[in-house]
Each structure stands twice: as structure tokens, then as C-alpha cells.
Amino acid sequence: MSNIQTPLVEMKNISKQFPGVKALDGVDFTLMPGEVHVLFGENGAGKSTLISILSGVYQPSEGTVEISGKRVDFRSVHDATDAGIGTVFQEFSLVPTLTVFENVYLGNELKRGLFIDRSAMAKGAQKLFEDLGFELNVRQRVSKLSRAEQQMVEIAKAFHSKADILILDEPTASLTERETEKLFSFITNAKENGVGIIYISHRIHEFEKIADRITILRDGQLIETVAAKGTSEAHLIELMTGRAIGDVYPKIKRQPKGEVVLSLRDVHAWGVNGVSLDVRAGEVLGVAGLVGSAKSRVWRSVVGLQPVKSGSVKLKGIDVTNAKTRKLIQNGLFYLPPDRKNEGLQLSATSRDNLNLSILNRSEIVGRVGLLSPNKKKQLADKIGKRVGLSETYFNKTVSTLSGGNQQKVLFGKGFGEERDIYILDEPTVGVDMGTRAALYRLIKEIAESGKAVVVISSDLSEVMNLSHRLLVFSNGKIAAELTGNDVTEETVLKHFFAELRATA
């Protein structure tokens, strides 16, 4: 790369203010032609916001964006696409009811006269997939495809629009090893043709294979841009978290031989192919796996969000297979959903009202003549708010205006509304800043050490690896491995991620 080359992308001093949170604060970023530039950082560090600005989803509050030396001001995704920016978001932007080729050509359909030329589009799409080395029937509906296949369609779609700037947001999160290899060879190919690629990933070991430079973001700020070659993993993690690993994760004492609180025997459900496990009081059980590995689904079956087809679930020795969610909650189970906005919180209500919902069954809040007492409700909710470390200024604020970290504190607070025996925490720190994460980890420590059973399900490997006493790795609907002690390394965990897939392939 020579110095005289004009950068494909030059973002200067970018800031983005959301209500209640500054997502980006004066970030600079450049992308050269033929370069793979990794964006690295925690969830909530601002990576997604930065690429959303580049791809026209958001407008920056401050700062300038230049494409090939020209100042641009994207008002919409369409503007960005026109400027040659192709984005593959984590959340797919495909229309599930349309076929693959219709999706690829969506917005610029081929026409013959007045009508759409379906066969030409199908042929074109087929050729595109062949060039990319993906095997896929382009006449299938997208809803029938696996997540990995949908990802391929997204990538193909971005390429179809002749993008010379490609943004890939966690592209390998749901791909198998083989598919990942294919993607990498394709990236190498694209690089040679002068395409610039912005690559977001948490998987450090991927960087040395494809990356040129790595930009590290933390809490909305640019920490450093480093060359990929010669930067160690430990150094990257330190840059990302801003502290040594030991400062973030507390040591959680494990209670010896706790009683079995929750027990699953050969549970089958949608995407779950026979899972047996026990969760004991006083332990933190970690659960890892790829998207679609059933690491999350098995617990959703337990709490009644999807039916158990066969097998049994016992809570404290009582059979609760296919029991109603509210019965489980009344009997001492707490489930923290992975998507706080869709499943966790009443966004238009205040923190206090959100907490109130978890204490409605408490007898303390009933006043005279059997009606609920607002004062007693408030006292109890405020006590919980303080316990989870939510600042009092937020008690009466609408939850949607809070930062991700504070929202997550409210969500955790709902677990303290009543006496519980088991806490199932699905992605407990997704999109949460580092400071709050440390606070939430301390809460998990408190819960476990007070003799409750805790299950932590997470895509963040260092989180599950460092918190849990025991780690289950899920793959293809089954438990691929149970790891304890020194066996818990990133390498072994990743190996087991694909265990079942390899066996069936």
C-alpha cells in the first residue's frame, strides 16, 4: 500500500449522540483500497454505530465522511449503496417470502419490456453464486435457508450491487469452518481486485489470516489503530477492555455438592436434539455455542417459550415439562431474555414501572381494602433499583431513553423481585459497556454465592469461560462437550463448536 493512494473511506472526528447515550465520540477511521480493516471492540463499543453511519442508516451528529476523497452526506442506505458501499448487517435485510434471486435483484430488477425478466435474474444470480463459490439453489425462498445460507445471500447481494467498499458485520458468527474458509478465499480474491473491506468480528484468531489493520473502539471512543501483524491477542484484549482480564471477572466461589435445582433428560424440541443436564445450587453453569446450536433454544424450551416434544424437565424435583412460563416463574425460576428490547422491557414505561411488574405478587405491596399501595410498590422497586446499582436519577425515566447498560440493570432487577432458586441468564451483558459489565458480573457472583443456581448463556466466549464453574458447549442441537478447569480454553471450545456438524457432514 503506497502513501499516495487516496483512501476509499475517510471518516473524521465522527460523533453520534442518541437520547441518553453518546454512541461515538470523535472517531477517525480510514480504509484503503485492497485492505481488510478490522473493527474490534466490545458489544456496545460503537462498531455497529460507526458502520451504520458509513452505510447511511444513521447520520453523524458531528464529523465528516469522505469516499475516495469526495465529501459525502448520506441521507439513506440508498445513498450509500449508490456510492459503492455494500453492507452485510448482523440482522439480515432479506425479504423471507421472496426467492434468493428476487432478493439479490431487489430494487434493480431486470426487465424485458414492461415485465420483470425472472429467468434472466435467476441465471444472473446463479452465476454470481458460482463466482463466489457458494452452492445454493437461487429459486428457493429465503425463509427456507439456514442462517449461514442467508448470510451468503447477503454477501452475494452486496457484491451484486458492484460494491467496492464491503462491510461485513460478524460474517462468520453463524458459518461453519468450511464455509468460513470459503468466505476467506473470497475476501482474499476481492482484496486483489482493490475492494476495501471493513470486517467486524470477535474472533481474534481470524485476524492474522485476513486482516491488514485493526481499529479498536471502546465505549464509543477510538483507542488505537494497529497493524494486524505483530499484535498479540493479549494486547488486543487489553486494548478492547481497557483492563487486565482479572479485573473484570470476579472469582466466584463454588459451593460443594449443591442440590440439583433443574434437571433435563433427553429433551427434544425444535432445534434441540436430545439434551440431558443438571444444574446445581451454588454453581455457575456456562453455555456456549454458535447461533442455531440450541444453546439458547434448549432454555427457551425449558421456560415454555417453545414446546418440548419429548423428554422431561424437572424443577426442584417436580416435573415441569411444557409448564406455562408464569408457573415456572412463580416456582422460583428467573429467565433473562437475550433481547431486552423485544422481550425484556416495557420500553415506554419508567424503570420503576418495569421493576414493579416483578413484584406484583408480593404481599408487602397490598394496602388497605386489598388494593395495591403505590407507596409500598415504590419503596420495594426502589430497593431493587439500588441493589442492582441503578442510579436514582433513572428510577423515574422512561426505559427507552437509558443506555444499554442501565437497561440491562433494570432487566437484572426484575430477577430480584421475588425469591428465586435458579437464574437463567441468556446473553446477560449484550450491548453493555465495560463498567456495567463488571457490575453485572458482581451481581452474578452474589447470586451464585448465596446458594442459587445460575446458568449463563453467552456468545461472548471470554464471558462464559471466565464466569462459569462448568462449561457446556452446544453444537447442532446437542451438548458437544462439558469442560471444567484447565480444559476451558478458546481453542477447545471452538473445536467443539463444529463437533456435531463435522460428524453429520
Place this chain on the structure above:
Amino acid sequence: MNTNIQNPTKQTAQTFLLSIPDMVLKLFIKVGVLPFFLVGALIIFSLLSSQFLSVQNLTNVARQSVYLVLVSLGQMIVLITGGFDLAVGTAIALTSVVSATAMVALASMFPDYVWLVIILGFIAGFGAAALIGSLNGIGVAQFGVSPFIMTLGVQSVGAGIALFITGGVPVSGLPYEFGNLFGFGRIFGVPVPVLVAILSIIVMWLIMNRTKFGAHIYAVGGNIRAAHLSGVDTKRTLFFSYLVCALLASLAGLLLTARVESGETNLGGTIALESIAACVIAGVSLRGGIGRVENVVLGAFFIVLVQNGMNLTQVGSYMQMILLGSLLILAVILDQYRYRKIVGER
């Protein structure tokens, strides 16, 4: 350092200059569009008509607004759960013809027990509306039919039944005491319908603010999945919301029947639109989760006030329809804006 000291004074000066539109905006976000509409209506109509602000006219408005207040309270519950009920008019019509038919039939059987006949008539009316509400509730809660389709369908079914029962002819010959007390009666000088409305408002306020059921209604409308995961019986909550809505409409239907002294199928023809308008103007969010009893009462009062004002200023009934519809749309546009401000742009 120097700039740090100067900045605050500059800011105060700025906030002071911005304060009036800023305060109006803040007030709007806090209370919604209703106070502005109410003040506007009061100013316009009192300028155009000298009778408008008279005690007699305002008492009249209060009496006339009873029916819409009751229906709007029911509509509010359903709106807060995130749905809406287009079948409130049918609940009124069916209540009217069923209770009237029952009373007429029973009166000929037990001519000496007129109060028993009236009580049984009430029960029959409530029963008919409960059927409507249950149908809506089961469809929406159990089968997941969209509230729009479900209540639209039930509205047609109910209207058909009401016409079938009566053949389209008003049911007359109701007991004299029925109309005399519930239509025109006064207790301590206050019209009975107004007393019924006040009582209903108090009960509804307690339900929404002081009971688990009320908290569950807000939770279901705010985020039904989160409510489910918080242990709320969402289906039961939805079902009872539609049931309570139909029963409140039924109460309005009985009072209206007493007022017109016959069972009529065309009672409540426009009340679905009017009640939704009253709620939305009163800040009940169409997305669910937001809405307050006291505001809805004012909202219903406002609609009747505007209708009354338009009558006094001799606005034709066709023109009234146009204005009322426009007012509703304007209120919804402002509600969208307000919701975004509350929930944030994300």
C-alpha cells in the same frame, strides 16, 4: 477554565430565550394534545356563541357526555393492551334490543314486579354484551386474530343478531320506571346517568392504578413478550380487557335505552370512531401501554363539547363528520410525534 465559568451564564440566557416554545413542547410531551385542543375549543366556541359557556349548556354537555365517557373507558383498556374494539357500537345496540325485548316479555309475565323485570332486563343486556366481549376476547387472546379483523367481524355479527331479533323495528313498551329512573331521574339533583358515570370512573381508576389486573393491562400493551416472561397471564388479561370494554359499552347502552325509552338497533352507530378519537386525543397510545383514566374522561368530554359547540354555531351535521374525522387524524399524527419523543428516536 475561564470558558467554563462563562458558559453557564450564556446557557441560562439561551434557555430563557427558548423557554416558551420549549415549555409548550415539554408540556405537550408530558400531557399530550388534549389540553391544547380543549383550550382551543373553549376559546373558539365561546367567541362564536354566547350560550356556550353558560352553566346550563355545560351541564347539558356533562349529561350528554356520559355515554361516550363510559364507552371510551372501555375502549381505553383495549387500546392500552395494544388493540382496539370496533364492536362497541354493536355491544350497545345488542344490549339495547336484548334488554328491551326481555323487559317487554317479562313485564307481561310479571306485571306486579316491575323492579324484578328491570333487574332481569339489565342482566339480559349485560349478558348479550358479555357474549360480544367474550367473542372478541377469545378471538384476540386465544386464536391471535388481529383486533381489527376480530372486532370488525364481531361488529357485523352483533349488528346482524340485533336486526334479526327486532326485524329492524324499535322495541317499545318498556316499563315506565326504567326510563324514569335511568333516563331522566335525578338523585340529590344530579342526573342518574351522571352518577353512574362518576361511579364507573372511580372504579376504573382504581382498577387501572391500584390492582394487579390494571398493571397487567399496561404491561401487556407495553411489551407483550416481556409481560409473558414476567409471569403475566397475557391471554387472560387480553380476554378480560375485551370483556370489560363490552360491559362498559353495555352500561352505556342500557342508559341510552332508558333515555330513548325503546330498544333500538341503531344506537351507538358512530361510537366506535368517537371513542377511539376521545382516547387518542386524551393521549392513549395506539401502540399500547400508555393511557390514563382521568385524561380519557376529559377526552370524551372534549368530543361532546366540540359537537355541542358545533351545534350551537350551526355547523351542519355533514360538516361535523368531516371535522371530527380530521381532528382524529391530527391527534394521531401528534401522538406519533409524541411517542417518538417519549421512547426516543432509536
